[in-house]
Amino acid sequence: MGLFDVFKKGLSKTRGLVSEGLTRISAGMGRYDEDMLEELEALLVQADVGVGASLHIIDAVRKNIKSTGDDSQKAVMHTVKKEIIDILGPKQTLSLEDNSLNIILMVGVNGTGKTTTAGKLCLKYKSLGKKVMLAAADTFRAAAIEQLEEWGKRTNTPVISQTVGSDPAAVCYDAIHAAISRRADVLIIDTAGRLHNKQNLMDELSKISRVIEREAPSACIMPLLIIDATTGQNAVIQAEVFSKAVRLNGIGITKLDGSAKGGVAIAVAYTAKAPILLAGLGEGVEDLVDFDSEIFTESLIPELSE
Numbered sequence: 001m002g003l004f005d006v007f008k009k010g011l012s013k014t015r016g017l018v019s020e021g022l023t024r025i026s027a028g029m030g031r032y033d034e035d036m037l038e039e040l041e042a043l044l045v046q047a048d049v050g051v052g053a054s055l056h057i058i059d060a061v062r063k064n065i066k067s068t069g070d071d072s073q074k075a076v077m078h079t080v081k082k083e084i085i086d087i088l089g090p091k092q093t094l095s096l097e098d099n100s101l102n103i104i105l106m107v108g109v110n111g112t113g114k115t116t117t118a119g120k121l122c123l124k125y126k127s128l129g130k131k132v133m134l135a136a137a138d139t140f141r142a143a144a145i146e147q148l149e150e151w152g153k154r155t156n157t158p159v160i161s162q163t164v165g166s167d168p169a170a171v172c173y174d175a176i177h178a179a180i181s182r183r184a185d186v187l188i189i190d191t192a193g194r195l196h197n198k199q200n201l202m203d204e205l206s207k208i209s210r211v212i213e214r215e216a217p218s219a220c221i222m223p224l225l226i227i228d229a230t231t232g233q234n235a236v237i238q239a240e241v242f243s244k245a246v247r248l249n250g251i252g253i254t255k256l257d258g259s260a261k262g263g264v265a266i267a268v269a270y271t272a273k274a275p276i277l278l279a280g281l282g283e284g285v286e287d288l289v290d291f292d293s294e295i296f297t298e299s300l301i302p303e304l305s306e
């Protein structure tokens, strides 16, 4: 399956919502007046694009109609797509540095898909011939360590872990030194899910991050925030708070397939300083892909005849 098909299939719920809405709004008229623009704005908000980004997009549409006089559905959609692509920014990927240890630190609130994404990335880098190691720095639950060890077995990757309840920063310390001495290319560190409004948990994350920077000063350190698209606008707040605790390299949005809230990627991109690097469009290993602004947008906004 090509990348466009992966996005299109994964975003089918949001696409369905948008498609239905557009049909309802235009209802055969094909020309946009002010009432229809307001309905279009409401539709974007409903698809979880967020109020700020939706206003920004509709303002651009309004300006375009004023300057060109073209109020056709085609012209309106063209501007909507262009603005969304602009907000999402140019394609950026989670890229590894050659001849260096690359440390990917998975962070995020509970259940967003950190461990699964760690496993999928591990599989991807292994298949590219990289020497990968995993670190189980989610020491809160035995099941979390087991879940990562399962990925280790599945991908034939060493997993550095300690007992439940041990200091996650100590696991990172061990893992970094093991990765350095074994000359690993990639170390993927899984951390526990933490609520962004629990200050002690966010402080713990800052500590983990400091230990990594201290112990691996020459490594390429990439903290990756994993957010769950089904949480809607809360993801925007998560991105803001986590970026204060760690210097985020990028964001991965998972479960874009799970609801009609796929537009949240736009809301996050509109406010977050870190770029969206990964998209989780399903539970399968092949459903984790590099985020692509243009393909995302084309998959979200159906063609007029659909």
Ligand SMILES: Nc1nc2c(ncn2[C@@H]2O[C@H](COP(=O)(O)OP(=O)(O)OP(=O)(O)O)[C@@H](O)[C@H]2O)c(=O)[nH]1
Residues within 6 Å of the ligand: 108, 109, 110, 111, 112, 113, 114, 115, 116, 117, 138, 144, 191, 192, 193, 194, 253, 254, 255, 256, 257, 258, 279, 280, 281, 282, 283, 287
């Ligand atoms: N539909 C769908 N499910 C996903 C996706 N990514 C992850 N999941 C599922 O989300 C669930 C939670 O994933 P985990 O990887 O355990 O999440 P986590 O962030 O490690 O959770 P905690 O460690 O408890 O904070 C699992 O059932 C995954 O299969 C995705 O892109 N789409």
Ligand SMILES: [Mg+2]
Residues within 6 Å of the ligand: 114, 115, 116, 138, 144, 190, 191, 192, 193
């Ligand atoms: Mg986990």
